[in-house]
Amino acid sequence: MLDCGAPMIVVHHLNNSRSQRVLWLLEELGVPYEVKRYQRDHATMLAPPEMKAVHPLGKSPIVTEEGRVLAESGAIIEYLADRYGEGRLARPHDSPDRFRYIYWLHYAEGSAMTPLLLKLVFDRVAQARMPFFARPIVRKVRESALSSFIGPQLKLHLDYLEAELGHSTWFVGEDFTAADIQMSFPLEIAVPRAGLDERRPHLMAFLRRIHERPAYRRALERGGKYDYA
Numbered sequence: 001m002l003d004c005g006a007p008m009i010v011v012h013h014l015n016n017s018r019s020q021r022v023l024w025l026l027e028e029l030g031v032p033y034e035v036k037r038y039q040r041d042h043a044t045m046l047a048p049p050e051m052k053a054v055h056p057l058g059k060s061p062i063v064t065e066e067g068r069v070l071a072e073s074g075a076i077i078e079y080l081a082d083r084y085g086e087g088r089l090a091r092p093h094d095s096p097d098r099f100r101y102i103y104w105l106h107y108a109e110g111s112a113m114t115p116l117l118l119k120l121v122f123d124r125v126a127q128a129r130m131p132f133f134a135r136p137i138v139r140k141v142r143e144s145a146l147s148s149f150i151g152p153q154l155k156l157h158l159d160y161l162e163a164e165l166g167h168s169t170w171f172v173g174e175d176f177t178a179a180d181i182q183m184s185f186p187l188e189i190a191v192p193r194a195g196l197d198e199r200r201p202h203l204m205a206f207l208r209r210i211h212e213r214p215a216y217r218r219a220l221e222r223g224g225k226y227d228y229a
Helices: 019-029 049-053 073-084 098-127 135-164 178-194 201-211 214-223
Strands: 009-014 033-038 062-065 068-071
Touching: 009 019, 019 033, 019 073, 019 178, 019 214, 033 214, 068 073, 073 098, 073 178, 098 135, 098 178, 135 178, 135 201, 178 201
Parallel strands: 009 033
Antiparallel strands: 009 062, 062 068
């Protein structure tokens, strides 16, 4: 356990969001922190406007520390692992694994999340209230987008990730790192959103391994209900 005295880190935590990864990382590091919880709007599923008082974009995760405000989950995880890891979970700048470590930290949001977000958007558009005459048009546009781009992209990324974990236990090798924490969210939501299942055994084994980690379970206790665990 890292002794940092009184908690200086505040995690502005939105339910069922990327900020669950930040709680998990801090539990893995043994760093004291405070959690300020926010709840999604039940109708829109968006973050409440109160988060804009912390950061202008009003999106989770947000971390405040000694007057500084840091957003973007990849930046937060990289910063916290480098500052508090004491050689754990991060890869040093002169490590031959640093390249892969940085790659997966940024791939998670820069590449993996894009088709998953598009899938969510098109699913919600199709479920939205609209005039009856518009529904067949919207349905056709959605089906076209899913079949021609979103579906193939989801398969491409999941196949790629399955192959990568066929070479090593974790994304950067045989040691667990903060990159695995960053990669957890797109894979967790790929189960309900992209049909990730036992047909990709390496990815499912990865999810089972992370869900069994004591720090992951402690983060759930701190963060509250999380539908993707």
